[in-house]
Each structure stands twice: as C-alpha cells, then as structure tokens.
Amino acid sequence: MQFVQLVISGVALGCIYGLIALGFVLIYKATETVSFAQGELMMLGAFGGLVCMTVLGFPFWLAVLAAMAGMALFGLLLERALIRPILGQPAFSIVMLTIGVGYVARGLITMLPGFGTDTHVLPVPYKDQLLQAGGLIVPMEQLMVMVLTAVLSGLLFALFRYTKLGIAMQASSQNQLAAYYMGIPVQRLNGLVWALAAVMAAIAGLLLAPITFVHANMGFIGLKAFPAAVVGGFTSLPGALVGGIIIGVVESLAGFYLPEGFKDIAAYVVVLIMLMVKPNGLFGERLSKKV
Amino acid sequence: MRFIFKTSYAQDLSLAKHEGHRFWYGLLGLLLLAAPWLLSEYLLAQLTFILIYSVVGLGLMMLAGFTGLFSIGHAAFLGVGAYTQAVLTNMGWPFPLAMAAAGLLSAAVGVVVGLPALRVKGIYLGIATLSFGFIVEEVFARWESVTGGNTGKTVSAPQMLGWAADTGSSFYFVCLVVTVLATLACLNLLRSPTGRAFVAIRDSEISAQSMGIHLAYYKTLSFAFSAALAGIGGALYAHQIRFLTPDQFNIIQSIDLLLMVVIGGLGFIHGVFLGAIFLIGLPQAISVVKDFLPEAIGGAPGLKAVVYGAVLVAFVLFEPMGLYGRWLKIRAYLQLFPFYRQGMFKRQKSFQKSDRLK
Numbered sequence: 244m245q246f247v248q249l250v251i252s253g254v255a256l257g258c259i260y261g262l263i264a265l266g267f268v269l270i271y272k273a274t275e276t277v278s279f280a281q282g283e284l285m286m287l288g289a290f291g292g293l294v295c296m297t298v299l300g301f302p303f304w305l306a307v308l309a310a311m312a313g314m315a316l317f318g319l320l321l322e323r324a325l326i327r328p329i330l331g332q333p334a335f336s337i338v339m340l341t342i343g344v345g346y347v348a349r350g351l352i353t354m355l356p357g358f359g360t361d362t363h364v365l366p367v368p369y370k371d372q373l374l375q376a377g378g379l380i381v382p383m384e385q386l387m388v389m390v391l392t393a394v395l396s397g398l399l400f401a402l403f404r405y406t407k408l409g410i411a412m413q414a415s416s417q418n419q420l421a422a423y424y425m426g427i428p429v430q431r432l433n434g435l436v437w438a439l440a441a442v443m444a445a446i447a448g449l450l451l452a453p454i455t456f457v458h459a460n461m462g463f464i465g466l467k468a469f470p471a472a473v474v475g476g477f478t479s480l481p482g483a484l485v486g487g488i489i490i491g492v493v494e495s496l497a498g499f500y501l502p503e504g505f506k507d508i509a510a511y512v513v514v515l516i517m518l519m520v521k522p523n524g525l526f527g528e529r530l531s532k533k534v
Numbered sequence: 535m536r537f538i539f540k541t542s543y544a545q546d547l548s549l550a551k552h553e554g555h556r557f558w559y560g561l562l563g564l565l566l567l568a569a570p571w572l573l574s575e576y577l578l579a580q581l582t583f584i585l586i587y588s589v590v591g592l593g594l595m596m597l598a599g600f601t602g603l604f605s606i607g608h609a610a611f612l613g614v615g616a617y618t619q620a621v622l623t624n625m626g627w628p629f630p631l632a633m634a635a636a637g638l639l640s641a642a643v644g645v646v647v648g649l650p651a652l653r654v655k656g657i658y659l660g661i662a663t664l665s666f667g668f669i670v671e672e673v674f675a676r677w678e679s680v681t682g683g684n685t686g687k688t689v690s691a692p693q694m695l696g697w698a699a700d701t702g703s704s705f706y707f708v709c710l711v712v713t714v715l716a717t718l719a720c721l722n723l724l725r726s727p728t729g730r731a732f733v734a735i736r737d738s739e740i741s742a743q744s745m746g747i748h749l750a751y752y753k754t755l756s757f758a759f760s761a762a763l764a765g766i767g768g769a770l771y772a773h774q775i776r777f778l779t780p781d782q783f784n785i786i787q788s789i790d791l792l793l794m795v796v797i798g799g800l801g802f803i804h805g806v807f808l809g810a811i812f813l814i815g816l817p818q819a820i821s822v823v824k825d826f827l828p829e830a831i832g833g834a835p836g837l838k839a840v841v842y843g844a845v846l847v848a849f850v851l852f853e854p855m856g857l858y859g860r861w862l863k864i865r866a867y868l869q870l871f872p873f874y875r876q877g878m879f880k881r882q883k884s885f886q887k888s889d890r891l892k
Binding site (some may be wrong): 329340343346514515 | 650653696835836837838843847
C-alpha cells in the first residue's frame with residue numbers, strides 16, 4: 244500500500260515535470276531550439292496568477308485565464324523581440340539567450356520590493372481537499388495535476404497530428420526555408436509556438452503552486468524537466484509525459500528506499516543511463532544527420 | 535593597414551606574428567609582473583581570480599569554442615580539481631604534485647563523462663553534462679569523510695620544498711605562471727594537428743570524419759584536456775578561496791563559466807581573458823554603481839542576475855562574437871580608416887535547417 248502511495252505521489256510530481264517538458268518539446272518540435280527559460284516562464288505564470296488573485300482580487304477561474312493570457316502575450320513578445328532577430332543562428336545562441344532571459348526574469352521578480360523575495364501560498368479553491376479510495380489518499384492538488392496534464396498532452400498531440408497548424412509547425416521545424424516556400428508563415432508560426440509554450444508554462448506554474456509554494460526560485464524545477472524530455476525522446480509529446488512520470492516515480496521511490504541524497508539526483512542518473520543506452524529516448528525518432 | 539612580409543620560415547612558426555605583438559604582449563607581461571607593487575591587496579586578489587578563471591575558461595574554450603562541444607556542467611571539473619587539491623595539500627603534498635594530480639584526476643573524470651557523451655550531440659550533450667554536474671555536486675555534499683560535506687573544507691596554503699605561497703602576492707605569481715603556461719599550451723595545441731582536428735570537428739563532424747579524423751578519440755581528448763585545465767584552475771581556486779563548500783560548484787557556477795566564454799568571444803583565446811575580466815569585474819562594477827542608484831533598485835538582491843541576464847541577451851543579439859569580436863571590429867575600423875563599411879561583419883541572414891533529417 245505504501246508503495247502504491249509513493250507511486251501516486253511520484254506520478255503527480257512526474258506530471259509537473261511532464262508538463263514543463265511539454266513546453267520544451269513543443270518549442271523543440273516546432274523550432275528546433277531549446278528554451279532554458281521554461282522554468283522561469285512557469286515562475287512568471289505562477290506569480291501572475293498570484294497577483295491576479297491576491298492583489299487584484301479576481302475569482303479563481305478569471306485569475307487562471309488572465310495569467311494564461313498574460314503569459315501568451317509575454318511569449319509572443321519574447322519571440323518577436325529576442326528570438327526572431329537571431330532566427331537561423333546556431334541553436335546554442337538561443338540556449339544562451341534563453342538562459343539570459345531566465346536570469347532577467349528571476350532577477351526582476353526578486354527585485355519587486357517586499358514581494359518577490361517571499362514565498363507565497365496560492366489560494367486555490369481545491370486546497371487541502373483529500374480524495375480517499377480504499378486506503379489510498381490522494382490530495383486534490385495532485386489529482387488536478389494528473390488530470391489536467393493528461394488532457395493537455397492529449398490536446399497538444401491532436402494539434403500536431405490532425406490540424407493544419409500543427410502540420411505546418413512540423414514542416415517548419417524540419418526545414419524552415421522549404422516551409423517558407425510552401426507558403427507557411429514561419430515567423431508568425433514561431434511566435435505562436437512560443438506563446439503556446441508560455442501558456443503551458445503558466446499552467447504548470449499554477450498547478451505546481453498549491454503543491455509547493457510560489458517563489459522566485461521555483462523555476463529551477465525546470466532543470467528537472469530536461470531529463471523528462473530526454474527520457475521521452477525530445478521530439479515526442481506523449482513521450483515527454485511518460486518521461487516525466489518515469490522521473491517522478493523514480494524520484495519518489497528513491498527518496499524512500501535509498502539513502503538520503505539520492506532523491507535529488509535520481510532524475511539525472513536516469514537521464515545519463517538513458518543517454519548511454521538509448522540516446523533517442525523512449526519515443527524519439529531515430530534520425531541521422533545529413534552533411 | 536599592416537602588411538607582413540614573410541622573409542623566413544621562423545616567422546610562420548613564431549607565436550608573435552609581428553613587432554606590434556611583441557611590443558604589446560611584452561608590455562602586458564611587464565605590467566602583470568609589476569602588478570603586486572602597483573595594485574592594492576584587494577585589487578590584486580581580484581586579478582588573481584581573473585587569472586584563475588582564465589585557466590578554467592581556457593579549458594572550456596577549447597571544448598566549446600574550438601571543438602564545438604558545449605558543457606553545462608563544467609563547474610563539476612572545477613570542483614573535482616579543487617577538492618583533490620584540498621585533500622592532497624592538507625595531506626602535505628607539495629604544490630606542483632598536488633596540482634598535477636588534480637588536473638589528472640579531473641581529466642580522468644572528463645574521459646568518463648566524455649565517453650557516453652560521444653553518442654550524443656548538441657543539446658543532448660548539454661543535458662548530459664548538466665546532469666553530470668548535478669550528480670557531482672551531490673557527491674561533494676554527501677561524501678563527508680573527504681569533502682567535509684556542506685560544512686565545508688578548509689585548504690592550507692600551497693607549499694613546496696619549504697617555501698609556502700602564503701601571501702597574496704606570492705600566490706599571485708603562482709597563478710600567473712600557471713596561466714601563462716596554460717595559455718601557451720593552448721596556443722601551441724591549436725596549431726598542432728590535434729588542434730586542427732578539434733576545429734575541424736567543430737566546423738563539421740562529418741567532413742572531419744571524411745578527412746580521417748577519429749571523432750571518438752579527438753572528442754574524448756578534448757574533454758580530457760578541457761577537464762584537466764578546469765581541474766588545474768580548480769586547484770588554484772581552492773588555494774585562493776581557502777574554504778570549499780559544494781555550492782560553489784553548482785549549476786550557477788557552470789553557467790557563469792559558459793557565460794564567460796560566450797561573452798568573451800567563442801573561438802578566440804583572447805576571448806577567455808576578456809570574459810574572465812568581465813565575469814570578475816561586473817560584480818565590482820555593480821557594487822560601485824549601486825550607491826548611486828535609488829534604494830529600491832540598488833539594494834534589491836536580484837540586481838546582479840538582471841544585469842548578467844541582460845548583458846548575455848544583448849551579446850547574443852548584437853555581438854555574437856563577444857568582446858573580442860567587438861575589438862576586431864574596432865581594429866578593422868582603425869586599420870581601414872576611412873574605408874570601414876557597416877556590413878563588414880554582418881551576420882548572414884539564414885533560415886534554420888534541421889539536424890533531424892530522415
């Protein structure tokens with residue numbers, strides 16, 4: 244029973260990792276760049292929700308929508324102002340750029356006087372509710388995470404699989420120039436992808452906030468989402484989710500059965516083993532590089 | 535404009551290409567030698583830090599700037615070197631021996647990381663090194679019998695044959711010698727077949743392979759060399775800082791190191807030094823400027839992060855060749871005056887092509 248309980252909390256945590264990883268995968272799939280600012284976007288989304296709820300006094304649903312809309316706008320602006328000018332430069336430039344954006348975001352939040360350096364509790368309506376079923380206890384917050392993550396990844400999967408937009412994104416990720424010739428508005432599409440990724444991050448932040456707290460350094464959890472994305476294969480949306488869950492469960496079990504200290508590095512050990520055994524991840528496509 | 539007339543083969547071989555090089559580097563050398571008498575104790579310590587970071591940065595530059603392999607966990611190698619040095623020095627080993635051991639152990643760790651990393655490229659390599667960095671940091675924190683864990687570990691002054699570098703200026707000279715030797719080693723390596731192979735791998739792995747370059751061997755070698763320099767830098771770092779804790783070797787430090795080579799200028803040896811000056815100088819500059827800013831901005835804890843991030847973003851956007859690239863432009867402007875054109879260093883606009891073609 245204890246094992247099952249551990250697995251459940253691991254799955255909930257893993258869903259958060261998966262949710263952030265979905266953002267990575269989304270950006271990678273569509274623009275073939277990796278955003279290191281995803282964790283910070285998540286932090287901004289959580290802070291946005293917090294401000295809407297506590298300072299502006301919005302009801303819960305409106306605050307969530309407002310935070311998501313705000314982050315979508317932020318994602319668009321980010322792409323327009325910073326990412327677009329260096330379109331087509333080596334992927335590493337964008338990695339450094341997003342690291343810089345992450346620094347600025349974290350720094351700016353901590354600079355907010357009397358607000359940014361504290362930890363806050365996000366007042367969600369389902370706080371502290373428990374769901375009991377046959378001796379198992381599932382906190383409502385964790386259940387919300389699991390359900391919403393499943394729904395979101397289903398939606399994204401459908402987007403990439405069945406809609407024109409998603410197929411255009413895939414095309415532009417494989418060869419931007421060719422996609423451009425085919426009449427795909429590559430730049431506008433990239434803006435949309437970043438907006439979508441920012442919205443995903445905001446949702447992740449709002450879901451994570453009741454479980455942990457809202458604080459400026461919560462973005463560092465984004466670094467644990469990298470292993471999740473790699474384990475799933477960087478190009479697979481369901482893979483990101485499965486990867487996240489694997490990482491979450493391993494972490495949760497390692498925290499209980501292994502000596503202290505293993506919990507924090509379990510994710511990284513898993514990803515190193517994965518890279519050695521199967522570098523393309525569980526669901527990744529096997530691809531080789533042309534000259 | 536300077537025209538170099540080559541009249542002997544020795545000119546091709548020598549590191550200083552013309553009289554200007556000899557003069558300016560000679561002057562720089564003299565200034566560095568005289569630094570302990572010119573600078574205050576505090577500034578000298580900062581200069582020592584610049585030298586130490588330069589050694590580490592040289593390692594990372596060889597890896598990232600010349601072999602094209604990006605490591606987001608380089609602080610781990612720094613840490614391995616630092617702790618090795620701490621343990622061996624406290625056991626009474628003479629300084630050069632301990633430092634060689636630190637470099638070798640770090641290189642060995644680099645090979646261990648490098649081997650699995652051979653199968654992966656690009657961002658996967660970044661994530662592999664990132665993961666490795668986290669694991670090593672945790673090992674530092676947990677292996678308390680050796681590293682002292684989170685309570686930290688003190689390091690005694692470097693000593694050898696009865697002479698101890700226990701003052702700021704004597705240790706500065708130790709660092710200066712190590713830095714000069716490391717720089718010469720890198721410069722010479724870069725013009726040897728090995729260095730050429732590194733650059734070939736950076737420019738195109740497949741063409742390098744077609745030219746008969748053994749990718750696995752050279753990539754591992756690059757990792758080992760880079761890690762060895764980071765380890766040596768770590769050994770110096772241990773002596774300079776005198777007190778080691780695991781969180782000195784965390785992800786922030788790794789990113790700082792990466793930031794240093796990117797801002798300095800990827801692919802230029804000069805860039806390492808400019809980057810190191812920038813990395814050490816910026817916090818000082820911020821603390822100077824702080825007093826003139828309103829309390830709400832100057833006193834805020836996030837100021838440093840914002841400035842670092844903004845500078846990094848600005849460099850990636852406007853000056854991808856880094857500080858040294860800026861100098862190259864200024865030099866071209868002066869040399870060609872008045873014929874410098876706006877577009878001379880312009881980046882070619884391009885569309886991204888995928889790495890993952892079926």
